[in-house]
Amino acid sequence: MIEINLQLLCFMAAALLVVIGLGGMLFLDNIIKKIIAFTLLSDGVNLALVTLGYVEGGIVSILEPGTSAGAFPENAVLIFGPGIVLTNIVIGVSTTAVLVAVTMVLYRRYGTLKASKVLKGERK
Amino acid sequence: MDSKGLKGSRGIIAVIALMIIFVGVSTSLLQLNGNVARGISPEYNELAPYEAPNNLASWVYDYRGFDTLIETGVIYVGALVSVLAIGRGIVRVKGVEGDAPVAPSSMEFNVSTLNVILKYFGVPVIILLVAYALLVLTGAATSGGGGFQCGVIFSSAYLLGMIFYGRKNPLNLSKKFLIAIGGVGWSIYALLGLPGYLTTGYWQYNVGADLWTSGVIPGVDGMAAVVPDILRQLFGDPFRLLLVMSDGTYASTAGIVPLINIGEAFNVIGAICLIFLVFVYGWNDEEEKSR
């Protein structure tokens, strides 16, 4: 039996989010729900990237007064994952905005949010 | 795929396929558990705090400065595409000539149904949110925070005012102001690379940390200061910090990282607030004049 620590747990949660998002994007019909599923998928990827850098019993990668500067490099968490995720979260907002804008235009044109009807190309 | 088509055998197949994907993804992720080599990270961790105590800030804006500059372009492309998709009256695409251009129906939130307390406490909340955004921005190099966070908090304050007060938003940002602030932020960020390029040949080299005040990093022999002494005596060290550690006191300077943070914050504010403005009010010049 593997002992479950925080890193293992978060990897499981990330895999769960990726699969839920993938399933939602593939099998749901509503376009808005596809967008929500897309955000879930990107959340899962973000979580996996952050979990990669976690150090068991480590410290936050901000040098705080009163701590030892010599012990900082060994104990601080890996910073490369969070650095990418920080930009990814904010860029995720704008990509979601683009998707919603396209959805509004599609709704004006086809009068429906169903992807199956939009793909058939029936005008309103 | 239609959701009704998923009843019966096809649904079972879909569920099985998702479970197979879950097993594959989770096993490949679990192999990474505890096996990631720290690699070059301790080296970075050793040097980064002397630049800015917040490791993330010095990594995002100093080591990855140019990449982050290009990545913020993605936010701008998002804002641009939203404007083009919603206010399609501006650009006529040939294939969709037959359609009437999408008339941006302006969405006015119903203010009268709001709770009175909510309505009168909206302004203090918005002012405090803006002040909090500025705190996060100024504390970027030394504690948690940064330009991205400041922009996100500010635009959430803008959205809050839009929902509470509709068109009488106390935080009145016009289209011109948003475009201007975005352009100013973008040019601050890009042009801050120029001094480093002129002195060292690398774009966005952190001039302030190394060349402006050399020799502040203990143990590392700094090169001679390129900047003449007169300039340094005039302006001092604007971002010099004193780190009081358990094993001594060190001086560090963040250099141009706080300035880049300001540019980045302007960038994000311009792009995301523009997205919200276009989403709620559309892109119409007549409406802008009547405001």
Place this chain on the structure above:
Amino acid sequence: MIDAFMIIAYVMVVGIAIGAVAALLQKDLLRAAFLSGAESIALAFLFQALLAPDLGLTQAIVATVLMPGIIIIGIFKTRRHEEE
């Protein structure tokens, strides 16, 4: 021994799973947007637990205000309930 911190982490992971599935199964799209926001709050806690407080701050604000805001504006401009 399982300490209290791990129990909270378990609860948050379960909350993430339930929130994600419930958000995708709602018929009411407005409720789906709020539920996806609730899921992201639990995610922000996990970021905090994984020693990345900057990300926790960003994720909390993006998840509570900006993402549901964009989706809700989209819903107001299209339609609220999923059609049959």
Place this chain on the structure above:
Amino acid sequence: MIELQLFPALAGEVTTIVIALVLGILFGTRFQGGMSKRMVGMVFGLSIIAAILFEAPIFTWSLIAGFINEDFSISLAFIAATVGIFIGMLFRGGHE
């Protein structure tokens, strides 16, 4: 033991306060609508409470950064930002 220092005033601490004030004035000119004096006082009081809650940026231990005691600190940048917003509102003539 870390001693609280008042002088020499480190430039890095003053810079954050000045930047917060300037940016507060910039965004304060964007606020529209009037505010009564009671409202201004309430917002200022709330901002002091919030400044105690958020605490100063953690790197320095001087009074300018807001450390009154070792366990108690006020983030002066937050108050400077609020004051800057009010000054900016005065520029626009929104103060009634």
